[in-house]
Amino acid sequence: MAAVAMAAACGRLLLRGAAARPSRCFSSSGCRRSTDGETAKFQPPPKPVIIDKQRQREERRYLSPEFIPPRGRTDPLKFYIERKDMIQRRKVFNIPEFYVGSILAVTTADPYADGKTNRFVGICIQRGGKGLGATFVLRNVIEDQGVEICYELYSPRIQEIKVLKLEKRLDDNLMYLRDALPEYSTFDVNMKPESRLDHEEIPVNKLQVRMKPKPWSKRWERPKYNIKGIKFELPEKKMKAAQKWSQPWLEFDMLREYDTSKIEEKIWKEINEELKK
Amino acid sequence: MAGWALLARLGARLRAAGAAGHRGQLGLVARHGNDATWWHEHLSEENVQFLKKTTAEEYKAQTASKLCPLKDEPWPLNEWKPDSVRVGVVAVKLGMMPIWTKSGKKHAVTLLKVQDCHVLRYISKEESEGKTAKLIVGGKNVSPFFKSEAAMDIFKEAGVPRKQKVTAFNVTDDAIIKPGTPLYAAHFRPGQFVDVTAKTIGKGFQGVMKRWGFKGQPASHGQTKTHRRPGAISTNKAAKVYRGKKMPGKMGNVYRTSYGLKVWRINTKHDIIYVNGSVPGHTNCLVKVKDTKLPNYKDCNKNPPFPTFFADGDEKLPEDLYDEEVFQFTDPSVTYA
Numbered sequence: 001m002a003a004v005a006m007a008a009a010c011g012r013l014l015l016r017g018a019a020a021r022p023s024r025c026f027s028s029s030g031c032r033r034s035t036d037g038e039t040a041k042f043q044p045p046p047k048p049v050i051i052d053k054q055r056q057r058e059e060r061r062y063l064s065p066e067f068i069p070p071r072g073r074t075d076p077l078k079f080y081i082e083r084k085d086m087i088q089r090r091k092v093f094n095i096p097e098f099y100v101g102s103i104l105a106v107t108t109a110d111p112y113a114d115g116k117t118n119r120f121v122g123i124c125i126q127r128g129g130k131g132l133g134a135t136f137v138l139r140n141v142i143e144d145q146g147v148e149i150c151y152e153l154y155s156p157r158i159q160e161i162k163v164l165k166l167e168k169r170l171d172d173n174l175m176y177l178r179d180a181l182p183e184y185s186t187f188d189v190n191m192k193p194e195s196r197l198d199h200e201e202i203p204v205n206k207l208q209v210r211m212k213p214k215p216w217s218k219r220w221e222r223p224k225y226n227i228k229g230i231k232f233e234l235p236e237k238k239m240k241a242a243q244k245w246s247q248p249w250l251e252f253d254m255l256r257e258y259d260t261s262k263i264e265e266k267i268w269k270e271i272n273e274e275l276k277k
Numbered sequence: 278m279a280g281w282a283l284l285a286r287l288g289a290r291l292r293a294a295g296a297a298g299h300r301g302q303l304g305l306v307a308r309h310g311n312d313a314t315w316w317h318e319h320l321s322e323e324n325v326q327f328l329k330k331t332t333a334e335e336y337k338a339q340t341a342s343k344l345c346p347l348k349d350e351p352w353p354l355n356e357w358k359p360d361s362v363r364v365g366v367v368a369v370k371l372g373m374m375p376i377w378t379k380s381g382k383k384h385a386v387t388l389l390k391v392q393d394c395h396v397l398r399y400i401s402k403e404e405s406e407g408k409t410a411k412l413i414v415g416g417k418n419v420s421p422f423f424k425s426e427a428a429m430d431i432f433k434e435a436g437v438p439r440k441q442k443v444t445a446f447n448v449t450d451d452a453i454i455k456p457g458t459p460l461y462a463a464h465f466r467p468g469q470f471v472d473v474t475a476k477t478i479g480k481g482f483q484g485v486m487k488r489w490g491f492k493g494q495p496a497s498h499g500q501t502k503t504h505r506r507p508g509a510i511s512t513n514k515a516a517k518v519y520r521g522k523k524m525p526g527k528m529g530n531v532y533r534t535s536y537g538l539k540v541w542r543i544n545t546k547h548d549i550i551y552v553n554g555s556v557p558g559h560t561n562c563l564v565k566v567k568d569t570k571l572p573n574y575k576d577c578n579k580n581p582p583f584p585t586f587f588a589d590g591d592e593k594l595p596e597d598l599y600d601e602e603v604f605q606f607t608d609p610s611v612t613y614a
Contacts, residue, residue: 072560073560073561074371074372074560074561075369075371075372075390075560075561077371077390077547078371078372078374078388081388081544081547081549082374085606088606088607089606092606092607092608092609092610093609093610109381109610109611109612109613110613111613116612116613116614131374132374132375133374133375152375152383154375154606155377155381155383156377156381156604156608156610156611157381157610157611158610159610159612
């Protein structure tokens with residue numbers, strides 16, 4: 001009964017609102033009109049938003065960057081053959097999803113180590129190479145010594161790749177961590193893996209890193225590196241002088257555009273079909 | 278067969294007519310320097326489409342007719358002897374890839390795809406005036422419309438489409454093959470060693486530092502306009518420059534061979550040979566692959582498919598053939614005991 005009355009009240013509210021402003025009326029039962037002082041200021045609860053977790057998981061597609069073929073005159077058959085090998089390796093050995101800025105623990109087979117395995121924990125600072133030769137570089141500071149190891153994703157010596165913390169950073173390439181204060185590259189070797197829900201978006205760590213005093217290995221303030229993750233404490237004059245090397249025409253250069261959306265679609269379908277088998 | 282032959286005759290007729298020259302207003306003959314026409318210049322659109330369609334069908338029929346060489350009365354098949362030299366193959370260089378061995382070591386391999394390889398002609402020892410018989414082999418299929426009828430004779434005889442690369446292989450008499458037989462990647466086996474010949478990438482006119490690896494001169498400390506020059510080209514006593522003196526000139530675009538390359542893997546479905554190391558030539562160039570002439574690898578090249586691998590024979594090969602040391606991706610990761 002009460003529900004019906006409320007519904008009737010809502011209906012009257014809406015009609016009045018519609019009558020008052022005949023054009024462009026997006027009246028919802030939530031918005032109040034100045035004339036509706038006498039009617040009950042009833043706002044029904046907001047509609048529950050149903051998140052279909054499975055669909056979200058499917059919608060969020062991640063295609064590893066080494067699958068996307070580089071632009072060139074190579075026969076697509078060569079990439080197809082390479083992709084078959086890559087998928088075959090992925091069926092036997094799990095290569096998780098990770099980005100530059102995630103913290104990984106990698107165990108490799110080492111003939112000269114105790115127990116014949118070697119475990120290294122570090123932050124991924126770079127992902128390079130295409131196809132079977134794809135690599136990623138992990139960096140950590142162990143006993144005040146910075147160590148970087150470049151691993152090949154598809155090498156058979158890798159026993160396990162575990163993602164301890166999955167996150168993205170503001171840049172694609174974190175090579176500037178070599179010139180940053182060591183605290184930003186130190187990670188606990190016995191860190192526990194962070195649990196996260198499947199359907200969440202990958203968190204972007206907007207950390208701005210503080211640098212050691214200059215000289216650096218590269219002039220990171222220059223626009224060609226396009227770094228957003230450094231807190232530059234250089235004087236304004238130096239920052240302005242660095243902008244002299246900017247090339248503002250580069251973003252409009254049409255010959256440099258490489259639209260990979262269609263290629264990615266095809267490869268995504270192919271990989272999914274193969275992995276299901 | 279009919280399509281491009283008709284066209285070649287048409288072209289010859291037109292060229293004869295055009296070569297007479299056009300008499301201008303003053304009664305003088307204005308000769309055109311270039312009276313070449315392209316194959317469909319004087320054809321209507323429909324005819325062009327028709328010719329393209331017929332040649333495509335013709336090619337398909339020709340390849341299909343050559344698929345069963347063992348049923349087409351092949352020439353006598355002999356046994357392999359350590360002295361016999363067998364045919365090679367013409368392949369397309371696809372690109373390079375890493376490959377891992379079971380011990381975890383990485384090697385770089387080049388992928389060579391054997392695309393539409395057919396034997397075209399047999400030249401006996403007496404005919405060729407050489408020491409051995411020759412077999413002419415052709416590679417990748419291309420369009421027949423840009424060559425004269427005379428040039429297409431060799432393909433007509435063999436009954437195959439026109440090939441982009443045509444090379445000769447020196448072969449012993451017991452390894453001769455009937456013209457028209459297709460050659461496949463399974464002609465080679467993993468563990469074997471091959472030589473690969475191709476034209477190197479052309480670099481144009483290059484100076485002495487890039488072409489011959491000279492050291493040049495220092496960048497500073499008083500050098501006047503001399504940083505990449507050859508310096509002295511001969512001695513005082515010689516009073517001449519010797520023949521073959523290394524000097525600047527055109528570099529690249531020459532045939533060079535890489536010897537002793539190991540075959541790691543063969544893909545029979547796509548006819549791809551995985552060959553160790555690098556191979557001369559750019560991507561998608563045509564290369565000549567044959568068994569090694571190096572004496573150290575004589576043991577590894579024993580008992581190959583002789584005279585070649587016949588696809589319609591009794592042997593049914595799996596899709597991928599690997600060398601014993603190659604790590605196959607179906608296996609679990611490598612561990613050291």
